Amino acid sequence: MTFPITRMRRMRKDDFSRRLMREHRLSADDLIYPMFVIEGTNTREPVPSMPGVERVSIDLLLKEAQELMDLGIPMVALFPVVGTEKKSLLAEEAYNPDGLAQRAVRALREHFPELGVMTDVALDPFTTHGQDGIIDEDGYVLNDVTVEVLVKQALSHAAAGAQVIAPSDMMDGRIGAIRDELEMEGHINTRIMAYSAKYASAYYGPFRDAVGSAGNLGKGNKFNYQMDPANTDEAIREVLLDLDEGADMVMVKPGMPYLDVVRRVKSELGVPTYAYQVSGEYAMQMAAFQNGWLDKDSVMMESLLAFKRAGADGILTYFAKDAARLLKG
Numbered sequence: 067m068t069f070p071i072t073r074m075r076r077m078r079k080d081d082f083s084r085r086l087m088r089e090h091r092l093s094a095d096d097l098i099y100p101m102f103v104i105e106g107t108n109t110r111e112p113v114p115s116m117p118g119v120e121r122v123s124i125d126l127l128l129k130e131a132q133e134l135m136d137l138g139i140p141m142v143a144l145f146p147v148v149g150t151e152k153k154s155l156l157a158e159e160a161y162n163p164d165g166l167a168q169r170a171v172r173a174l175r176e177h178f179p180e181l182g183v184m185t186d187v188a189l190d191p192f193t194t195h196g197q198d199g200i201i202d203e204d205g206y207v208l209n210d211v212t213v214e215v216l217v218k219q220a221l222s223h224a225a226a227g228a229q230v231i232a233p234s235d236m237m238d239g240r241i242g243a244i245r246d247e248l249e250m251e252g253h254i255n256t257r258i259m260a261y262s263a264k265y266a267s268a269y270y271g272p273f274r275d276a277v278g279s280a281g282n283l284g285k286g287n288k289f290n291y292q293m294d295p296a297n298t299d300e301a302i303r304e305v306l307l308d309l310d311e312g313a314d315m316v317m318v319k320p321g322m323p324y325l326d327v328v329r330r331v332k333s334e335l336g337v338p339t340y341a342y343q344v345s346g347e348y349a350m351q352m353a354a355f356q357n358g359w360l361d362k363d364s365v366m367m368e369s370l371l372a373f374k375r376a377g378a379d380g381i382l383t384y385f386a387k388d389a390a391r392l393l394k395g
């Protein structure tokens with residue numbers, strides 16, 4: 067009779083030894099909370115395809131910000147939702163100093179100076195067609211023309227006080243152009259979180275419902291600027307370019323279906339790496355939770371821990387508050 071010399075189960079026997087050998091941990095410090103902002107006062111609107119997520123007016127945003135502070139969540143990511151009267155072909159509203167995003171940033175910075183505020187730089191909430199940039203007569207998104215507008219948008223966010231600017235548009239060269247302008251205008255410490263490896267994903271559907279760009283986009287797609295889900299070498303090149311152009315943090319998006327990309331970026335480049343657990347990932351989990359098919363707390367925490375294991379330094383997730391509450395116990 068021979069016995070196994072190595073019994074892997076020994077260390078799993080008790081909670082104390084399981085804790086001692088645990089390699090990765092999720093904490094509130096890892097979480098970034100995305101929020102949708104609308105006009106009005108004391109106004110909240112549910113997003114039907116994202117149960118539990120609401121679009122809120124700035125006064126309610128401030129109430130939630132207090133909650134984020136209490137939970138120890140370091141940063142909120144803002145997504146403005148504007149009416150059709152604010153949308154145009156040239157997306158001028160994107161850089162309106164008194165636009166919804168800019169006002170939301172100012173209010174948060176005034177009341178919660180310690181909370182990180184990250185803004186989305188992309189034109190889709192402000193274009194009549196729902197594309198992230200300016201289009202030509204054929205509907206093709208023009209790169210360099212779009213970058214000029216993105217620079218103005220980014221500058222208006224920095225001027226409002228945003229500490230982190232997050233270009234999510236996938237135009238070439240926009241990180242360098244934005245960095246240049248920020249430096250020239252004295253915003254030398256404004257951090258850039260680049261959505262570097264952003265894939266043309268079908269998992270963004272509920273987000274496009276939330277910001278009201280789905281209808282405008284119609285049958286359109288973003289294949290000629292967002293990345294092909296088949297590629298990973300290309301993701302490394304995208305990340306390298308953004309780092310060279312002055313990005314402080316890089317992001318992979320979506321999250322769970324792209325953890326291989328997160329791992330490659332972290333292992334090969336060793337830079338601050340973030341992942342976005344996007345709206346579709348949230349929606350499909352919530353659907354299963356609401357049906358009683360999966361257990362919410364444990365599946366949510368397992369899904370977030372998976373990002374840490376893959377090498378992410380932080381996660382943008384609609385579960386941020388729920389997860390932080392659980393972590394607090």
Ligand SMILES: NCc1[nH]cc(CCC(=O)O)c1CC(=O)O
Nearest residue numbers: 188190234269270273344345346
């Ligand atoms: N620039 C748009 C933007 N910024 C964040 C998301 C998606 C976020 C999510 O699905 O949760 C998108 C959608 C898109 O590219 O169409």
Ligand SMILES: [Mg+2]
Nearest residue numbers: 236237238304
């Ligand atoms: Mg790029």
